[in-house]
Structures are given as C-alpha cells and as structure tokens.
Amino acid sequence: MNPTVKYEITKRLLTANGQPLSGQQLADDFGLSRTAIWKHIKELEEEGYEIETIKKKGYVLSSSPDSLQAAKINQYLTTKRFGHTIHYEVSCPSTQPIAHQMAQSGAPDGSIVVCEEQTAGKGRMARVWTSTQGKGIWMSVIIRPEIPPTKAPQFTLVAAVAVTRAIEDIADVRAEIKWPNDLLINGKKCTGILTELQADMDRVHAIILGIGVNVNQQVTDFPEEIQSIATSIQMVTGKTVDRAELVARILHHLEIYTDLYVMHGFEPLKILWESYSCTLGKRIKAIMIHQQIEGLALGITSEGILQVKTDDGQIHGIYSADIEI
Numbered sequence: 403m404n405p406t407v408k409y410e411i412t413k414r415l416l417t418a419n420g421q422p423l424s425g426q427q428l429a430d431d432f433g434l435s436r437t438a439i440w441k442h443i444k445e446l447e448e449e450g451y452e453i454e455t456i457k458k459k460g461y462v463l464s465s466s467p468d469s470l471q472a473a474k475i476n477q478y479l480t481t482k483r484f485g486h487t488i489h490y491e492v493s494c495p496s497t498q499p500i501a502h503q504m505a506q507s508g509a510p511d512g513s514i515v516v517c518e519e520q521t522a523g524k525g526r527m528a529r530v531w532t533s534t535q536g537k538g539i540w541m542s543v544i545i546r547p548e549i550p551p552t553k554a555p556q557f558t559l560v561a562a563v564a565v566t567r568a569i570e571d572i573a574d575v576r577a578e579i580k581w582p583n584d585l586l587i588n589g590k591k592c593t594g595i596l597t598e599l600q601a602d603m604d605r606v607h608a609i610i611l612g613i614g615v616n617v618n619q620q621v622t623d624f625p626e627e628i629q630s631i632a633t634s635i636q637m638v639t640g641k642t643v644d645r646a647e648l649v650a651r652i653l654h655h656l657e658i659y660t661d662l663y664v665m666h667g668f669e670p671l672k673i674l675w676e677s678y679s680c681t682l683g684k685r686i687k688a689i690m691i692h693q694q695i696e697g698l699a700l701g702i703t704s705e706g707i708l709q710v711k712t713d714d715g716q717i718h719g720i721y722s723a724d725i726e727i
C-alpha cells in the first residue's frame with residue numbers, strides 16, 4: 403500500500419464534513435483502480451476508522467480512532483511550517499533519538515516526531531518519563547532558530563508558554579509554569595519539556611524540543627509513586643481532549659512564539675512567561691546536583707536565569723535545578 407495515497411485519502415475523509423467521497427474520483431485523482439482505493443479503505447477500517455459505503459455516492463467517514471496519525475493532526479493545522487513533516491510511530495522507546503536522527507539528516511524547521519506510547523521516555527536530569535499508550539502527547543519538535551547555543555535555555559521557556567496557551571485554548575484550563583518549564587494544574591505536573599541541542603560553538607543547528615503532555619489519563623494510569631504529584635487535563639476538567647487537536651494548537655503557538663523570539667528577542671516572551679509563572683514571588687528551594695539554595699524567587703533575567711534571594715540578602719542566579727515550592 404502506498405502510504406502517501408493512504409494519508410491523502412484519510413485527510414480527505416476527515417475534512418469532507420460528512421460529504422461522500424466518490425471511489426471513482428479518488429481512483430482518477432491518484433491514478434489507481436477502484437479496487438486499489440477500496441483496499442486502502444479496508445485498511446483504514448482495520449485501523450479503527452468507521453467508513454460507510456453509500457451506493458453510487460461513495461465513502462463517508464462516520465468516526466475516526468483517537469490517534470495521533472499525521473492525517474489526524476493535519477486536519478487541525480494552522481501553521482506555515484510547524485507540523486508539515488510528521489513522523490508517526492505507534493510505539494517507540496523515545497521520540498527524542500528519532501528526532502535527533504531526522505535533524506541530522508536535514509529535516510526542515512518544525513518537523514515533528516509523535517507517538518502513541520514510549521517504552522523508555524526520557525525526562526530532565528536522566529529521569530524516566532511515563533508515557534502511557536494513547537493517553538498523552540509524546541512529541542519531539544525540531545526547531546532551527548538562528549541563535550547562539552547560549553540562548554537555547556530561553557527557548558525552553560518559550561516552549562512552556564506555547565504549551566500553556568494551547569492547553570488554555572483547547573481545554574479551557576489555566577496551567578501554571580514552574581521554573582523553568584514544568585506545567586502544573588492545581589499544583590500537580592501535567593507537562594514536562596526536555597530541551598536538547600545539536601550545535602557547534604557559535605551556532606545552533608537544531609533544538610530538539612521534547613514535549614510530554616498528560617492528556618487523558620486517569621490517576622491509575624500513572625505509576626503509584628507519582629500518583630500524588632502528577633495529573634492530566636482529563637482528571638482536572640472531566641473531559642476527554644482530542645489529542646490531535648491539542649498537538650496542532652501547540653504547534654500553532656510554538657511557531658508564533660518562535661518567530662516572535664527570533665524577531666524581537668526574549669523580552670516579550672519573558673513578560674508572557676512571568677504572567678503564567680507560579681514560581682515568582684514565592685519562597686522556594688532550588689535543588690542542584692551539589693548544593694541547595696532556599697530563598698525568595700525574585701524573577702528571571704533576560705537570559706531566563708532564575709534569581710533567588712537568600713535570607714542573608716545575597717542574590718543567586720540559578721541555571722538549572724529542581725524547584726520545590
């Protein structure tokens with residue numbers, strides 16, 4: 403089966419708004435026989451698409467499976483570049499190495515890798531990221547901004563704002579950002595972002611932005627040890643979210659904010675990040691590999707570095723840490 407034809411048929415079915423698609427028309431458009439088109443339709447049915455065949459009219463889609471296949475995301479895309487190349491896997495160890503590989507082979511700005519399940523999802527600081535099958539968004543985005551590597555940490559904050567805005571748009575719930583880029587709802591983590599780089603001394607070749615969003619999990623979908631600190635959008639709102647629509651919305655904001663950042667620098671994004679932050683103005687503990695700093699989170703610098711004032715009046719710049727509030 404030709405995957406491009408199957409993708410195009412799926413896209414047409416998803417965007418036909420209940421209008422029948424003529425088998426003959428599809429056959430003519432793709433230069434195939436009607437039997438070949440019918441085989442593609444059967445294959446889609448096996449994947450969970452419910453397709454009615456109306457005599458003399460054609461195929462009508464009655465329902466589609468909850469999946470992150472390219473055609474499902476594509477129907478919601480509003481972007482110029484982001485999400486125009488989609489690599490989809492049902493199951494993989496992690497989307498990050500696949501995205502690294504694609505970036506090295508020249509994948510364009512805004513290409514994504516997305517999957518239903520990760521069997522070895524990676525978190526920050528070499529932690530494990532639980533990625534339950536079909537319940538969340540496990541995605542890596544390849545971004546190629548023309549910036550020096552020193553500016554890359556700011557990008558993590560840009561991504562956090564984009565995902566927060568997307569969750570607000572789609573699920574009507576406001577997440578808060580815990581520095582640098584954990585998204586919390588009601589104090590529990592619903593999104594994590596992992597930023598990895600391909601760069602030389604003075605130029606970023608690609609940022610591989612790993613985004614994990616807990617979308618439709620129930621509490622028992624999380625391992626027991628994180629059940630008290632993790633949450634999902636569904637657990638908070640009681641509503642199931644169309645993950646493909648949320649992916650498209652994340653890409654929408656990510657493209658806008660990436661362009662804003664490249665054109666005007668971090669300053670406008672810093673203001674947005676601060677408006678969603680739940681870290682600033684609080685007493686926090688910053689846990690680093692070799693030390694801990696406790697004090698008042700004053701703000702972030704124009705480089706995205708967290709400033710903490712300890713009780714002796716000293717101000718410390720925190721570049722990377724786990725934050726306890």
Ligand code: BTN
Pocket residue numbers: 495496497498520522523524525526527529531533539540541542584593594595596611612613614615
């Ligand atoms: C964190 O520790 O908070 C960051 C979690 C990042 C998880 C995402 S899921 C998609 C991508 N692939 C991975 O293996 N990790 C990131």
